[in-house]
Amino acid sequence: MKVNVSQGPTYLNEKHLPLIGAEIMDNPAATPELVDHWFKVLADHHMPLARVFIPSEKALCRMDWFFAAAEKYGVGISATLGGWPSEETGNWIRAVVERYKDSPALDSWILMNEPGQAPEPSQQALEKFRIWLSNQYNSIDALNLAWQKQYQGFENVDYESQWVEGKLFTCPVPFLDWYTFWRSHLTWRLNWIADQIRRADSNHPTHVNPHALIGNLAANSIDLPAWRGFLDSYGASCHPSWHFNLLGRDQFALGVAYVCDLIRGAAGGKPFWITELQGGNNTNSGSRPFYPYPQDIAQWLWTGFGSGAERIIFWLLNNRTFGGESGEWSLLDFQNQPSERLEVACKIASILNENLGFFQNAQPVEAPITILLSLETMTLQERFERTQPVNSVEKGIATRLEGRGRNAHLLAVLAYYEIFQQMGIPVQIQHIHDFDWTGKSRLLILPDIVALSQEQAQNIEAFVKNGNTAFITGLTGAWDPENRFWALTSRFPLENLLGATLKEIRTVEPGACVHLTDPQMAVPAHLWISEIRNFTAEPIGSQDGQITAVRNRAGQGEVIWIPALVDIAAWQGDNRALAAFLSTIIAPFTRDLPFHFVDQQPCCVLRVLQNGSSYITVITNGTQQAQSLQLQFPVELHPKILWSDGSTLNEAGEVRLVSRGTVVALWR
């Protein structure tokens, strides 16, 4: 795919071809011959990319077998480093880089495996946190005021378990600071590793694969856009059996598409890969045991490439031989022979190769619609989760209420993402602190962004006034990132924009709805519905004499505000009412889309790549039931089927998908 990287390494700039690869896992039973066999298998199956883990210095001689075999078969190696900053780690990294940087097989460096972790009180972290605090607060008095403490100086700040607990509900700031710091701390670590590499090798690109991306990113200290300075490409681990716990079996292609759009959104135009994709059965490891059938493999690969992924690397080519993943995850069977999963990957690799002309300069089609993600919100919701009994209790029986849990904002994001996918409308996922506020004619969705800074609010306001539309839901803007309630400490920060403000929040019973008047419809809401104090906006929802939704013109733009969890209700139950409401506002933003579904299609996903006037469409059915749908398409184009598994797509845009089916067409 076409990527603009002005000054990146030669290798990367030259090859932006779609590529399938796999991790080759060294193990005690491996011999040079077996290593040779693995690389030959990759080459034979049109998957000329191996990811490997670099071992400790003592074992590097084994790694030489890998590079030798890679060179022999023309397979690239993407090598994974790691470690916490230290002299020892630096020496090891530089030694590795020196050893392999001139190998023609060397493709790229992966800084470490799966960055992302909960804050933990290492000495290194604590020392850097003290500096971070002194930069943040300037004076110890300011810190003491914010933290309700009596420190003599920043050097006296010692770790306390309440930094990660919710016990002191009147004192959330240490928690919030610690989590915020840790994002920068993890970023610093990655940057440090990239530095070590760059000292010895300025030629090969850097990459990294964060994990657990369908989860609370702040809980794992992940700030994707912050890594852009030292990464040449972005990546992700993407395993249904580890990372899709919030999804159902029918939503796996949706999950792959979401992960792609999330990292693409953070990558700022740099290429992205799926760095780990489940290659075989997970038996004893993972939170959900799962066997990826060939149809799953095809669905995930096509969804990934249809989303613009440059490379997709399976975890694993060959099974681990011992420990908790032994005999799991692999594209090879227990005799090191190709599985049905490898065969399907090979077939798709061939199709990619046959269509390189299209893929090399293809770009994903995208509607001018952006769903915003907020790490401050995820931080605050992680804190909310810890301040409260997780569950609601009635007559001693507990129920989980997602709306006040750590995933509330994320589930709201997913709700919109899923609705748009079911409509076949590709949207952008962006971090709010990374969003480009200069555009026009865009629909911006702010779903339950409960922590909003003054600056963010001002950006939103200016953006809308500049000729954009915003759709704002949940308790967006209720608190600032330090858990102060905006309306009570100064003023609701979106008041100017909305011509209205938040008056009250009301917990509602299951089954409650927001009653909209324009259009007339009842949209289910989870957990709470807010009352609006209206100044100059146009009420579009009211019940029991209270205004619950408004629309407002602002400058050259417009804003729609429903301060209720209509999104989580849609995610958990029936999303048709919310989809119907969205339909009334998205027309201006979707009319230029060359392809979309005519109707809402549950559990279907559409991905579209464009290269000039040619397109590739990928359509998937996540369910076990066959599905039929009608595709809207440019009448002048004609489809050529690139991939089908019994599913069909005809000249009239009629699509029939078999159980868990995928159909891929090239339109010219």
Add this chain to the structure above:
Amino acid sequence: MKVNVSQGPTYLNEKHLPLIGAEIMDNPAATPELVDHWFKVLADHHMPLARVFIPSEKALCRMDWFFAAAEKYGVGISATLGGWPSEETGNWIRAVVERYKDSPALDSWILMNEPGQAPEPSQQALEKFRIWLSNQYNSIDALNLAWQKQYQGFENVDYESQWVEGKLFTCPVPFLDWYTFWRSHLTWRLNWIADQIRRADSNHPTHVNPHALIGNLAANSIDLPAWRGFLDSYGASCHPSWHFNLLGRDQFALGVAYVCDLIRGAAGGKPFWITELQGGNNTNSGSRPFYPYPQDIAQWLWTGFGSGAERIIFWLLNNRTFGGESGEWSLLDFQNQPSERLEVACKIASILNENLGFFQNAQPVEAPITILLSLETMTLQERFERTQPVNSVEKGIATRLEGRGRNAHLLAVLAYYEIFQQMGIPVQIQHIHDFDWTGKSRLLILPDIVALSQEQAQNIEAFVKNGNTAFITGLTGAWDPENRFWALTSRFPLENLLGATLKEIRTVEPGACVHLTDPQMAVPAHLWISEIRNFTAEPIGSQDGQITAVRNRAGQGEVIWIPALVDIAAWQGDNRALAAFLSTIIAPFTRDLPFHFVDQQPCCVLRVLQNGSSYITVITNGTQQAQSLQLQFPVELHPKILWSDGSTLNEAGEVRLVSRGTVVALWR
């Protein structure tokens, strides 16, 4: 209401008027003007009482704004202190008291917020525990025998985690002693604070608001009657969203009534308040998110005043601005403007004011029926909970069995309380260690009081023989407070009284019943049914050849004994059989009641105040469905409706209650 406090502070003796107030919460955004506004709001809404939290000495200057505003608007201030006994705490308390004791706005001192906590091993507690033990046991040998230990002396007793665990099931005494001690320790703390106040101010009354009162009181070291010596009035925090976890949504008025009757029973004639009542939505805090609709506010206020509460103070007037309760709990909306909840409170305040003549000397009507509470039992059941897997297990699937959990006795108490409320019969709740054993013609209910001392048993026996009736259920009297099984160590302590003894306990399957013969009925029983060895009693229940219930004449009294958990079964399922059985024995105790329901009314509550020959009745419907009922009333009286929300009550005593409705009538 009329209260007999011979030597209390002037202020308290002069004003026993029903009063609604609210906590005003200081926060960083507060200015003198905003504080002034809050007090003005209270005054304007006929709620001339503010509760406040006294801050640290440094911040007392801010508190001056509060007193100034209170004086300006004629609002009283009930000031909350706190802290563990120490020289520093003493200095601070006395400084605060000196500073405000002469303010005309000062109404009363609240010793601390929400006393009640699980035993914890502070150094202070440990040192006092050693003294407590030496008083309890006299010799270290006696302690060693009871504890199965080898201490050299009391000073060698160091904290061990098994004091709060259930691991050593053969050695329960350290656990039981530690919990028993802690009740006296918390009492000592409260008394110490009261002392500090009294040194500087003998004029203003003292008050305190325990919390979590619908729960295992022993688990939180709460011994309400023990506080009588240093309190001028009793209080309670009473939040459905924190404290009613054992109740369903339809039982909130029932819960408010129960909390009132519990603290009234402990107060020994002193006035009582609801010191905290939920004023607004709780969003992220609390175990059950809940918005109190105006109908809820009205139902709770009327239930509270109808139960004899002198004052009801909302938590909060104004929202907290930061932290885990920010934007929650408040009577004001996010613009500091009155909410629908404040408006309804204001209306009720006006009605109270219009009827001061009635209220000033009114007393709750009460049938001569007492349900006994036992802290020794709660202690032992807390221990039971910890000795066992909480759940019952079958084929790997766990089920919670309340009958052997920490709340068994409490749920049995609630079962009777609810049945009586559904009949419209007001009953007394008393701690067994505080009960007055000298009365006559009273029905005493002992529900699953599993830990009974010899002295308590003797009191019960003498009480019955003196011309009272006792209804005894569950495993009442099975163990002594140190977990010794009475029948095996000496003799079942109620044997003389009952003319029978406990022979065996049998676990039964769900759906089991006690089969009564007089009257003929099957009463569902939870978890176990006991067999009785009968000597001289009259069997009234038998099955499979075993006697399971008896009735016995004793002196001038009578006792009915069903050693099965008929109460918990009634609480969890259908309570009509138990209610029907109770109906056969309560007639002598209810015939003088001026008002009651003609039939059992699920989820309805009746509260009656009397002033001479005038009455006020409060009738509530907890359910979402409308309900109709027939009220029994003195034929010579006529109702005047004081409050209705669409519900009706006519001259014939026909009552129709709308969904969650409340109707209040004055009868003359």
Add this chain to the structure above:
Amino acid sequence: MKVNVSQGPTYLNEKHLPLIGAEIMDNPAATPELVDHWFKVLADHHMPLARVFIPSEKALCRMDWFFAAAEKYGVGISATLGGWPSEETGNWIRAVVERYKDSPALDSWILMNEPGQAPEPSQQALEKFRIWLSNQYNSIDALNLAWQKQYQGFENVDYESQWVEGKLFTCPVPFLDWYTFWRSHLTWRLNWIADQIRRADSNHPTHVNPHALIGNLAANSIDLPAWRGFLDSYGASCHPSWHFNLLGRDQFALGVAYVCDLIRGAAGGKPFWITELQGGNNTNSGSRPFYPYPQDIAQWLWTGFGSGAERIIFWLLNNRTFGGESGEWSLLDFQNQPSERLEVACKIASILNENLGFFQNAQPVEAPITILLSLETMTLQERFERTQPVNSVEKGIATRLEGRGRNAHLLAVLAYYEIFQQMGIPVQIQHIHDFDWTGKSRLLILPDIVALSQEQAQNIEAFVKNGNTAFITGLTGAWDPENRFWALTSRFPLENLLGATLKEIRTVEPGACVHLTDPQMAVPAHLWISEIRNFTAEPIGSQDGQITAVRNRAGQGEVIWIPALVDIAAWQGDNRALAAFLSTIIAPFTRDLPFHFVDQQPCCVLRVLQNGSSYITVITNGTQQAQSLQLQFPVELHPKILWSDGSTLNEAGEVRLVSRGTVVALWR
């Protein structure tokens, strides 16, 4: 029953009569008179065996009362010792043994109560573990390689919490070693106690009662066969309310039978007892509160004796008076009088006495069918449980999947055991490391034995080739005991035997089946179905073009391999398909059985004892519903009913069992 103990103590050799006894529990309220009463009760009820706990040296004088009373009434005493090896413990044990060894009442020594515990890091254990490691690994380098560590020497190995956690999934060996060591450590402890006894008394037999036997034995360090050297008889605690959590209410007789067959299988011809059998209601203790009705007592006793138990000792004769078991578990009621449970035990004791001629030389009938148990597998599955979230997750909702939990192998074992019991076919339970590989014409079942050593695999192969049949399921043989995946490190160890190897494992959805072709049937499979790479075997199952089951001739034997969890699916749901399949292979192994059920009988158990040409049959119905069944029996024999509770058995072998009924017949 007849037992071959060549050199055991006199006492044991002389009396192999079936005997019922009970634990007499000392307590503070006991007096010499009460102790006398208890022993008299035992004697009067034909239960001349008391088990007692020996107290500390100071309290031994009280124990003298017990021996005096035992001597007076001719009751034997089985005395329970205990303690961890130390000089102090040794002195105490020898003092006790010296004191009582010459009492004519002394029957036997029980080494300690309920051996069995999770590994814990005592100093003693750690020191012995270092020695164990040095024996296991010889060099510290070998240990460092296996453990991924850098120890300088074995003396530097210090305890780490990851030895019992699953955190480092790439490094399972420390966990596996620690658990393996602990089995030998517990064995050492028991042996040490036996040694102390033997120093003072070579005359009285030794015994011990492990507990939690229907559970993961490795989690509790229990290696039953390893104890044979120092035990004269085996025993078990067998309480439905503590140990049958994996069973349903209808499976209690099945559980008793299983425990008997398990310890009988481990005892190697030595006698076995049920050392603890629940005697009365458990109220606050235990994981499942349960009252054993007389029918339960009868069912358990008859099932135990019908399984060949020599003695069955109730827990307890008399209630504990204090602590968590006070007023529980007892055969006496709360007045120390005989209960209905004691009466039924007494009746059965009389029947045993009337039939001593039969019982003295009776042996349980057994089909040549063995189900193998693997402690290495239980160890590995305990580790699996800890490496993973216990539950599978979909849309945030967790489900427990037993197939990858700590009980997977055990549940598979139980599935076969239950099916055979439902057919009335008695089978052997044997530990794989204790199995006698020299036999012929036996059916060996290897259910999900996921950890298999090379030696074990070779034994299986030789055994089959020698003229036996093996039925192998689940992931048997997938890993070695150190969690290395066999097929990937060398070769699947059963490949020679099977003429086939494991190709892939596939997680399947609930409801999936293995499709067998010979015979044609669909057998439900839990969690996963494996694909077989076939070389020379005969495929007997295939689906989607993959072979999923094979049969193979090997030498003079045959093996059937279904590498899917058909057993756990049968255990959890409908087991009729698996039973039907088993029926097709068991005919050669069951044709010599004198008795079995004609059809599969859910929840029924058949136990058969043989003495020459006479038999006793015990048939139980675990369900609340009456059941009818047809018994296959030798036509020349005629039944005489020894025990019935309304159930009937006639000359035609027609059996009608009342709810939870038991019928016992003597056939001659």
